[in-house]
Amino acid sequence: xxxxxxxxxxxxxxxxxxxxxxxxxxxxxxxxxxxxxxxxxxxxxxxxxxxxxxxxxxxxxxxxxxxxxxxxxxxxxxxxxxxxxxxxxxxxxxxxxxxxxxxxxxxxxxxxxxxxxxxxxxxxxxxxxxxxxxxxxxxxxxxxxxxxxxxxxxxxxxxxxxxxxxxxxxxxxxxxxxxxxxxxxxxxxxxxxxxxxxxxxxxxxxxxxxxxxxxxxxxxxxxxxxxxxxxxxxxxxxxxxxxxxxxxxxxxxxxxxxxxxxxxxxxxxxxxxxxxxxxxxxxxxxxxxxxxxxxxxxxxxxxxxxxxxxxxxxxxxxxxxxxxxxxxxxxxxxxxxxxxxxxxxxxxxxxxxxxxxxxxxxxxxxxxxxxxxxxxxxxxxxxxxxxxxxxxxxxxxxxxxxxxxxxxxxxxxxxxxxxxxxxxxxxxxxxxxxxxxxxxxxxxxxxxxxxxxxxxxxxxxxxxxxxxxxxxxxxxxxxxxxxxxxxxxxxxxxxxxxxxxxxxxxxxxxxxxxxxxxxxxxxxxxxxx
Amino acid sequence: xxxxxxxxxxxxxxxxxxxxxxxxxxxxxxxxxxxxxxxxxxxxxxxxxxxxxxxxxxxxxxxxxxxxxxxxxxxxxxxxxxxxxxxxxxxxxxxxxxxxxxxxxxxxxxxxxxxxxxxxxxxxxxxxxxxxxxxxxxxxxxxxxxxxxxxxxxxxxxxxxxxxxxxxxxxxxxxxxxxxxxxxxxxxxxxxxxxxxxxxxxxxxxxxxxxxxxxxxxxxxxxxxxxxxxxxxxxxxxxxxxxxxxxxxxxxxxxxxxxxxxxxxxxxxxxxxxxxxxxxxxxxxxxxxxxxxxxxxxxxxxxxxxxxxxxxxxxxxxxxxxxxxxxxxxxxxxxxxxxxxxxxxxxx
Numbered sequence: 062x063x064x065x066x067x068x069x070x071x072x073x074x075x076x077x078x079x080x081x082x083x084x085x086x087x088x089x090x091x092x093x094x095x096x097x098x099x100x101x102x103x104x105x106x107x108x109x110x111x112x113x114x115x116x117x118x119x120x121x122x123x124x125x126x127x128x129x130x131x132x133x134x135x136x137x138x139x140x141x142x143x144x145x146x147x148x149x150x151x152x153x154x155x156x157x158x159x160x161x162x163x164x165x166x167x168x169x170x171x172x173x174x175x176x177x178x179x180x181x182x183x184x185x186x187x188x189x190x191x192x193x194x195x196x197x198x199x200x201x202x203x204x205x206x207x208x209x210x211x212x213x214x215x216x217x218x219x220x221x222x223x224x225x226x227x228x229x230x231x232x233x234x235x236x237x238x239x240x241x242x243x244x245x246x247x248x249x250x251x252x253x254x255x256x257x258x259x260x261x262x263x264x265x266x267x268x269x270x271x272x273x274x275x276x277x278x279x280x281x282x283x284x285x286x287x288x289x290x291x292x293x294x295x296x297x298x299x300x301x302x303x304x305x306x307x308x309x310x311x312x313x314x315x316x317x318x319x320x321x322x323x324x325x326x327x328x329x330x331x332x333x334x335x336x337x338x339x340x341x342x343x344x345x346x347x348x349x350x351x352x353x354x355x356x357x358x359x360x361x362x363x364x365x366x367x368x369x370x371x372x373x374x375x376x377x378x379x380x381x382x383x384x385x386x387x388x389x390x391x392x393x394x395x396x397x398x399x400x401x402x403x404x405x406x407x408x409x410x411x412x413x414x415x416x417x418x419x420x421x422x423x424x425x426x427x428x429x430x431x432x433x434x435x436x437x438x439x440x441x442x443x444x445x446x447x448x449x450x451x452x453x454x455x456x457x458x459x460x461x462x463x464x465x466x467x468x469x470x471x472x473x474x475x476x477x478x479x480x481x482x483x484x485x486x487x488x489x490x491x492x493x494x495x496x497x498x499x500x501x502x503x504x505x506x507x508x509x510x511x512x513x514x515x516x517x518x519x520x521x522x523x524x525x526x527x528x529x530x531x532x533x534x535x536x537x538x539x540x541x542x543x544x545x546x547x548x549x550x551x552x553x554x555x556x557x558x559x560x561x562x563x564x565x566x567x568x569x570x571x572x573x574x575x576x577x578x579x580x581x582x583x584x585x586x587x588x589x590x
Numbered sequence: 591x592x593x594x595x596x597x598x599x600x601x602x603x604x605x606x607x608x609x610x611x612x613x614x615x616x617x618x619x620x621x622x623x624x625x626x627x628x629x630x631x632x633x634x635x636x637x638x639x640x641x642x643x644x645x646x647x648x649x650x651x652x653x654x655x656x657x658x659x660x661x662x663x664x665x666x667x668x669x670x671x672x673x674x675x676x677x678x679x680x681x682x683x684x685x686x687x688x689x690x691x692x693x694x695x696x697x698x699x700x701x702x703x704x705x706x707x708x709x710x711x712x713x714x715x716x717x718x719x720x721x722x723x724x725x726x727x728x729x730x731x732x733x734x735x736x737x738x739x740x741x742x743x744x745x746x747x748x749x750x751x752x753x754x755x756x757x758x759x760x761x762x763x764x765x766x767x768x769x770x771x772x773x774x775x776x777x778x779x780x781x782x783x784x785x786x787x788x789x790x791x792x793x794x795x796x797x798x799x800x801x802x803x804x805x806x807x808x809x810x811x812x813x814x815x816x817x818x819x820x821x822x823x824x825x826x827x828x829x830x831x832x833x834x835x836x837x838x839x840x841x842x843x844x845x846x847x848x849x850x851x852x853x854x855x856x857x858x859x860x861x862x863x864x865x866x867x868x869x870x871x872x873x874x875x876x877x878x879x880x881x882x883x884x885x886x887x888x889x890x891x892x893x894x895x896x897x898x899x900x901x902x903x904x905x906x907x908x909x910x911x912x913x914x915x916x917x918x919x920x921x922x923x924x925x926x927x928x929x930x931x932x933x934x935x936x937x938x
Contacts, residue, residue: 087775110644259688271778274694275890275895275898276890303888309768312761462901
């Protein structure tokens with residue numbers, strides 16, 4: 062008996078020593094730790110969460126892309142070139158010849174038409190990005206046509222600004238799927254949606270080798286990609302929910318990149334000689350939404366006072382350093398028409414003056430719905446204490462994400478602290494939600510953030526809607542600039558921060574660039590020495 | 591207390607009755623469990639449609655998803671439809687993973703199973719001897735040490751212990767592997783059969799992968815095991831103290847039976863019956879999945895699956911997971927009852 066026990070202990074020990082010696086990632090494989098439990102689908106016509114969209118960006122190609130190095134200029138990808146008709150209604154795309162899908166099938170105009178058809182017909186979460194151009198499941202085959210094997214003609218419903226339409230084509234929902242392969246996996250007219258949720262049918266830099274929800278996905282390089290083979294052979298992304306665990310894995314070299322380190326961990330790994338930090342501006346805006354159904358919040362002086370009552374500098378320094386930066390307008394940096402003006406700073410005296418003017422010299426009591434996650438909770442608490450200085454008693458109501466969101470959507474909140482990420486790389490995406498409210502009634506079809514805060518703005522709505530029809534790009538830019546200045550003054554949105562995405566990686570990792578959206582986080586340039 | 595009329599046929603009749611009673615208890619418990627979970631899920635102030643279509647979906651997409659989920663029907667009808675499906679083995683599809691809930695559970699449950707089993711084994715192997723030593727040396731220093739270990743196991747939060755364990759044994763000493771179930775290098779070595787990686791690796795003769803999986807498993811299992819050690823050792827101690835005060839122990843000692851034989855042969859044998867229940871309880875507790883341990887060790891187990899689904903209002907997954915936890919509870923209870931009956935000479 063004792064013999065066996067001894068033997069077991071000894072063998073277990075040697076085995077442990079042996080395996081730790083192998084704690085290195087394979088040479089051609091990039092291993093990341095990331096929170097990927099937001100993925101609910103890999104189908105590009107459906108994916109609208111960060112991680113799902115990021116997978117799509119690396120697996121599928123689109124007609125048009127953006128050049129990250131050149132201020133996000135539009136560049137042809139699957140479309141070698143394109144023309145726009147005089148009346149801005151018809152777009153003709155000439156496809157790049159010789160592109161093949163992972164399956165070996167040739168990519169033709171028919172695949173593009175099928176991809177548009179399925180995205181519009183399925184009309185999942187990101188479907189509106191295409192349907193806002195007048196495409197419906199009834200008319201999509203008339204509006205999107207293949208005139209020959211490598212020419213696609215798209216007709217839009219209004220003379221939209223060409224930049225608007227083309228910017229929208231750079232988002233994941235406009236990805237081109239392998240129509241032969243997808244059709245083979247269709248079930249009950251679902252356009253292969255059930256199958257594509259877990260599999261891939263693209264032509265992009267990688268193909269999905271294996272995807273296990275909440276656990277990991279593995280991508281294999283497409284050696285015959287039309288832009289050339291990726292700089293690595295395989296990418297494995299593991300779901301590691303706990304940032305502290307991500308940090309340990311990175312320091313030990315069991316992973317090459319950690320994608321979700323928080324402020325404290327970033328500060329710690331910065332000191333390590335074998336780890337480097339990569340940053341990129343993301344489109345995410347962190348803001349407070351003030352419900353105009355609340356009589357106090359409805360007063361213009363109160364709205365302005367609250368903007369003077371946030372200690373932007375100290376929150377940035379003490380809570381979100383390295384992951385968010387101070388930003389006060391609804392267009393994130395990097396977007397057409399974005400402005401960097403910050404009219405507000407922490408000034409309790411001025412806020413008190415405004416509150417007195419509003420007839421509330423002793424402040425008032427109000428609630429805020431707060432998601433119980435970092436850094437939202439900490440920011441809310443900082444705001445609670447600074448508002449206290451002007452006599453405003455802020456009660457924080459903690460809840461999980463879906464719970465606070467349900468309340469927000471029903472307009473039963475007082476104040477909501479939330480984040481908003483652009484849906485596509487065009488200013489209209491944020492202008493629409495922050496500055497358009499077509500119908501402030503409960504029966505509204507379009508429930509934008511302005512609607513959720515019951516902000517009735519017929520005039521501003523007109524200005525923002527006209528901007529998408531402005532064909533002159535410089536005039537369009539000027540419209541958004543003045544719109545934001547006005548918005549900063551009067552809106553019930555206290556816009557506070559813009560997100561910065563940070564990756565900590567081993568020093569031997571080269572080439573990783575964080576794009577302005579999940580659609581532009583590309584794995585193909587990542588190389589390991 | 592078997593009467594003299596107790597024949598073999600009578601015995602099997604009694605067992606049959608017991609089985610029948612147990613079965614009807616199982617059925618009622620399961621039904622109640624489902625009903626309560628279902629109701630809680632529906633009265634939660636969370637919109638389940640959001641889980642399907644996300645925050646940005648236009649109104650018509652939202653309405654369609656609502657219809658697809660059957661949320662327009664009255665509550666009792668929704669429950670009826672669900673129960674009907676459960677009977678055919680269909681737990682529905684998870685919104686978050688796009689897989690059927692049955693498939694999901696097939697992948698997450700084995701992960702929890704291997705963690706809980708090793709954790710409980712550690713708990714038994716350390717907890718029982720510790721409890722016995724404490725009982726035998728009641729009030730003296732071995733008892734105090736056992737008490738401190740028990741207190742540590744009870745009171746230190748598992749996430750702290752987990753992170754410190756990682757820091758020490760993984761980051762500093764390098765004795766064990768880090769978070770995750772298996773290293774990237776062994777990723778696709780093992781074809782899942784049972785889903786328990788170590789078992790599958792052993793069956794396929796992939797010993798490198800087996801040891802790699804073991805070195806990933808041992809730390810989280812030890813962290814969970816410490817909790818079991820605390821519980822099992824305290825309970826063992828009190829059972830043993832109770833037994834050691836019985837008259838048969840005095841009789842045995844008077845007869846000149848060795849102390850070793852008295853403790854391990856006589857007293858422990860009688861303490862085993864309640865101990866089995868205690869061990870079963872602690873095993874059940876671990877089988878529900880430990881959310882914090884699973885989060886820190888990136889362990890794709892049942893606890894995190896249910897929690898994640900709950901936070902995202904993914905009701906099929908929550909109900910399916912609850913069903914599994916319920917079934918496990920009832921199953922382990924039943925099993926410990928049977929073991930108890932077999933170990934107890936009076937029930938034989």
